[in-house]
Amino acid sequence: MIIVKIGGGATLNIEGIISDLAGVDEPFIIVHGANALRDQLAEDLGRPKKVLTSVSGYTSVFSDADAVDMLMMAYSGLKNKRLVELCQQNGINAVGLSGLDGRVVQGRRNKGIRVRENGKLRIVRDFSGKPKSVNVQLLRLLLDNGYTPVLAIPIIDENNVAINSENDDIVGVLAAAIGADKILQFIEAPGFLEDKDDPGSLVEHISKAELALREQQVEGRMRRKMLALRKMSECGASAVIISDGRVQHPVRDALSGAGTKIA
Amino acid sequence: MIIVKIGGGATLNIEGIISDLAGVDEPFIIVHGANALRDQLAEDLGRPKKVLTSVSGYTSVFSDADAVDMLMMAYSGLKNKRLVELCQQNGINAVGLSGLDGRVVQGRRNKGIRVRENGKLRIVRDFSGKPKSVNVQLLRLLLDNGYTPVLAIPIIDENNVAINSENDDIVGVLAAAIGADKILQFIEAPGFLEDKDDPGSLVEHISKAELALREQQVEGRMRRKMLALRKMSECGASAVIISDGRVQHPVRDALSGAGTKIA
Amino acid sequence: MSASANLECPICGGEVTLGGDTLQGELIECSDCGTELEVTSIKPFAVAEAPQEEEDWGE
């Protein structure tokens, strides 16, 4: 079982990823982002994304009800359905689901983010949280009957409320719950770069310990990405492969060794 | 089996409909609109809906690719997922699907609409069409495992392309394919009114023949609505009930005789 | 506006003249055989028999 994570970047070769996947024999589940699309929608609607930096340096989106509406339009709406359409055109009988559908991804609402504003320390609560469990029965039911799940946020919290969540965390929980052996993560770079401005500085292999070390050297969103990658690699999947989603055959290349392997 | 059609009007009591449905024993499938929400989104984005009037008097939305994107954001995105969320909060384990998902509603692309523009007769082709068949296996698979399908446009055409379609037509094809015995249609009026400005002029019962007659007396969108209603009533369902979706208990009232019954 | 052009009717081979202001999808009648033709493309000009089934409209 492969978990295929497609980032939300606008320059990814989605057609290449999907047509490659049509040739893959193993069952797979797609988890996708849509941040480029959401940001454009938020700008067009004049409802910009609110970002908070917590006291310990992590930045994160402040998800109020309107931001969750935006997720439903961009992630589980437009991006998910155009991806399902593309799958169908490549002979993949996809079923697009948000975490709400059939409670396929359940999570717990964040207790609050501590932020400092003009000198005051404050707890800010929003509609975001951590994925905790996955409805494996529904996923199996679909997979065993020839359907390919294509998952997107929002997920569902302990009070059946729609909440935002981090796709990397969802992939980790999903991979562990369904017993995936491979996680393919497609990004807008050749893989993990020593120096992010030098495409030649690709790191072909990183151990989990090394990943923890690197995590301390970065800040904000990048630090959170690294933490999530480490958690993903600790979820039991034999290999996490981060590779270039912009090339002509992203999946074929990734499965034959391209990009960075975390194991 | 009941098909519950929830119109896209903004004044419908969705909470009332869903909490009533939680108490219904029979299995049911929800088909919903979102035209109020889509029109607002189109206006906010400055991408207004294009409407065409064909030479024989029918008006219809001109669905270009951008309009279908809008459907994916408003119908299968925001409206569908907020409805699924509300179902989950009422103990209904809903699974939201567009017609693309698992090819659950398949249709045929319109060959083109004949329109007259500054004196010239022209065929205009767009991404719209008629529903022809339904993936009953997927719907049964979900229903038999305790899930409630919540369906929305777009649907999938013969070339696996996402197309717009008329919800009333979808309900007719669905009801026939799955052998529904009742169709409940909730609208922003007490039911079928003799005089649309007089809520007291409710017609409690209409035969199919009468419906065909009335259809000739109206124009444009209303005429198409009536034609769709007639087709719905001819699909084998024992009763089509059109009733007020704004009251406190829309479903309970409809099932105990409120509104207009077509049979 | 592009120049007008003469084409062959795909049904009877008669001559069909398209003016410079012809629209994509425009319906015209072949003056020889009377068949309704659809201008399927304007750059370059091309015509085909117009679909004949009953009036079609969407949502």
Next chain:
Amino acid sequence: MSASANLECPICGGEVTLGGDTLQGELIECSDCGTELEVTSIKPFAVAEAPQEEEDWGE
């Protein structure tokens, strides 16, 4: 700005003073027992012990 107010610390019963510029969700320390308190509402003022688990952040 609303007037300031004196409340009772829910942990030790000590006096807690909230200034008129207190924010919803603001974190303050009880001067008697040092517990970190969260201003759970400002109209009317109310405080509760702040959640103690590790730093939480979302997407």
